[in-house]
Amino acid sequence: MSKIHVSTSINGDAVEYLCEPEETLLDALRNHVGLTGVKEGCGSGDCGACSVELDGRLVCSCLVLAAEAEGKTVSTVEGMADGEKLHVLQQKILDHAALQCGICTPGILVAAKALLEKNPDPSETEVRYWLAGNLCRCTGYDKIIRAVMDAAAEMRGA
Amino acid sequence: MVTEYVEGSAGTEFNKRDFKVVGTRPPRPDGIDKVTGRALFGADLTAPGMLHATILRSPHAHARIVSIDTSAALAMAGVKAIVTSEDFVKQKGSGNQDTLDNCMARGKVFYDGHAVAAVAAISVKVANAALKLIKVEYDVLPHETDVDAAMLDSAPVLHEGRKFRNIPEGNNANVSGFWEFGHGDVEEGFSKADVIVERSFKTAATHQGYIEPHATLATMGPDGRGEIWVCTQGHYMVRDMAAAFVGMETSQLRVTASEIGGGFGGKTTVYLEPVALALSKKSGRPVKMVMTREEVFRASGPTTSSSTDVKIGMTKDGRITAGQAKLRYQGGAYPNITAMLGAMTAFASYDLDAVQTQAWNVLTNRPKQAAYRAPGAPMAIYTVESVVDELCQKLDLDPIEVRLLNAAKKGTLSSYGPTFDEIGLVATLEAAKAHPHYAAPLGPNQGRGVSCGFWFNFAGNTSVSMSINEDGTVSVIEGNPDIGGSRASISMMAAEELGIPFDKIRTIIGDTNSIGFNDVTDGSRVTFSVGLATIKAARAAIKNMCGRAAQVWGIDADAVDWIDGAAVPTGHNAGDFSPMTLAEIASDQAKTGGPIAGHHEVNADGAGVSFGVHLVDVEVDPETGFTEIKRYTVFQDAGKAIHPDYVEGQMQGGAVQGIGWALNEEYIYGEDGKLQNAGFLDYRIPVASDLPMIDAVILEIPNPGHPYGVRGVGETGIVPPLAAVANGVSHAAGVRMTELPMSPPRILAAIDGAK
């Protein structure tokens, strides 16, 4: 079967790629677009390491077909910083030492950004439930939750 | 929160000093790469002409391989190479041979998921299609996955005819190891007890659960030279194993460690690397291999499951008179020493006149276990701490007071042999007792659990090299993959010793050709051992720099000291010269004798043991058996916390892994010997909504064996949670829990059974 041509917008740039019909968005981003910041931890939607936003909706890119990105906008961790200037969430993750190995960090960042776009003032419980789909095996989540709460406060101008 | 408690006695290395950099919390050097997605992990590298390889795995728990026919697969378009065990070199030592046989089954498959053959092709899709064309004829054999059943005479024997050393009479052929530790007369000890509790416990096998699956990219040219890129806890180990398995000289293989997405002990061995190298050798192309999550669960090492009998005697006033434990562990199809470590650590928290532990390792049809954070200790200490808790309950004694009364301290003959030097258990228990958590009121259906924990910490072979650059900055090369922020702590120790700011230093993990050998990142050894070597390498560079200054000043080198980042004339009649800073000496180095560098290579010793105490409040729903962690506090002796954020991180992360072990995580095998939950949906590790904040209280009782007093902190944190949570649940549910994980059905059954 011939490949599918996809025109999409990734982190604000118009991007085209060819993909197999059964190929996932995760594989297309990593293997065709060079965005290896999107991580694969499970390939089954259980770990959240491959989290991206698709038309503003948080998804596991391993559960989305690459062809589904046609005409849509995709946001990954690579699009969060503005040049040299880190996104508040990125800075807070660093300030709170909220990463150890760092493999889950891109997915956590994308998921947390999606949360704060919807709910700028989440409670600790809301943050914990929103991030329940993003597995971290190193930190016990404590510092991650603190970093996200702190980022939310700063973004609200509190 | 850092609490400084007592001053350790000055040992061979430790000297009290006022730190400028150590103990602060600077941003980690790899941080920006990791929050922007730039950091390159195992699966993130590609090479021109690269092939993709996948592995054919056994569908049987135990079978003889009668034949493997790869001809149809090899004939498929796009397939470039296939390897089986025939393509690897027989090893001299049984340990290496076992590791190789685990990478690629030889003669027999021992577990569901055991690798049988591997295909390199132009894509993963083609490689997977080719796997289906490989014809393997199996002679299926009876299997056993349970530790106690595998010890019975009726159990199928895994390694027929293989003899294991030091196995007492009366054990069957699946017992691959037996160890005994202790001192004193336990029978006499039990005769002095007012109360004796004897219990049997079981713990399930759990997986390290690193989020990054094993991944590697290997190339080997026709000149016989090879390169491997890999996520590993030890690239020198990968080099030595992979070179030996494909039959090449060590010097011809260069291994580079990628960023590593978690290891916890699980990446201290090889699985894919020798296979990718052999496929590259055969195909002449770079070969990439990445495990699926299912493969990680089925075929990379979980830890052991255990079955343990414990007996402890206590007087009415809480003094332990004797302790005894029989530990039976299974760690899959090949020998290992995890049971031994369990037997050594089980009673390590206590000062006992009589203690005896015996441990058996038993072979079963499960994947070859790999080290998992303080291997052996969590499940052993869980059993002892559960029985101590029950004794406190029976005698109506305070569990922390009883532990204080019996706590190991300096001068205690440890349960595993040596006498303890300065240790922090008493201070750690005192901190727990004094903490508001211990006095907080409990609600209905809630219970509070306490447990001590212990881990040895290792030292070992370590090399560090640093160069003083002309612009006054310093480049440090170490050889231990950084899993939890160690590049930050190594840079901090270099900055402290050299007397320059943290941001003037960049530390990298060198490849295997760049510096001397390094043991794997294990045993909580890196901050201790690499830190020690970094300090000594800095001292070598400082000696060189003092010599340069002395030459410039025309005075004796002995008359120059290094103070706050500068050479200073301090000796008698040294003369009145202005201090010469590192940057000044660095900029003139070509004129004063050439490049300035320092290096240190050592088989380090002096690692300090580490103790922790955990407090947990749980609430058990009597209707559903569900347990909620309401409050959790970790107290741990770090010796000296170099970067307190990352010490807290180790304590919090260890605690949560232990909570998962206590409540959720479990390898579940069917009657058919197949793993039934090889994915994160069914093998449930703790998620953010399962947990409260984890408070971490760092204590600093200096380790006499390190210049700054550092103890390893990476592993101890996973040891106490099993018993702490079990004790909390037992109090909340009103029934003693003796099997992990304490999943809701098990808790409900225990509550029903107690009615």
Next chain:
Amino acid sequence: MVKVNLWGSLRSATGGLTEVEVDAKNTGEMLKALAEKYPALDPIIEGGVSVAIDGLIYKEAWFTPIKPDSEVVLMPYMKGG
């Protein structure tokens, strides 16, 4: 002479003893002397052991000095996570 404490399961190699005495000034000499005096210990030592001297654990360090009054414990070789 130094007194060496052995872990319990080595009794079978020493005729029931868990504390033995050998003439040695460092760990290398001690291991060699142990293997000569108790040949059944040889394969175990060859397979890898740790030695604790006055509470500090050493792996494979032959030249670590042992004082006559040092506490010496032969321990199994340990690997961690």
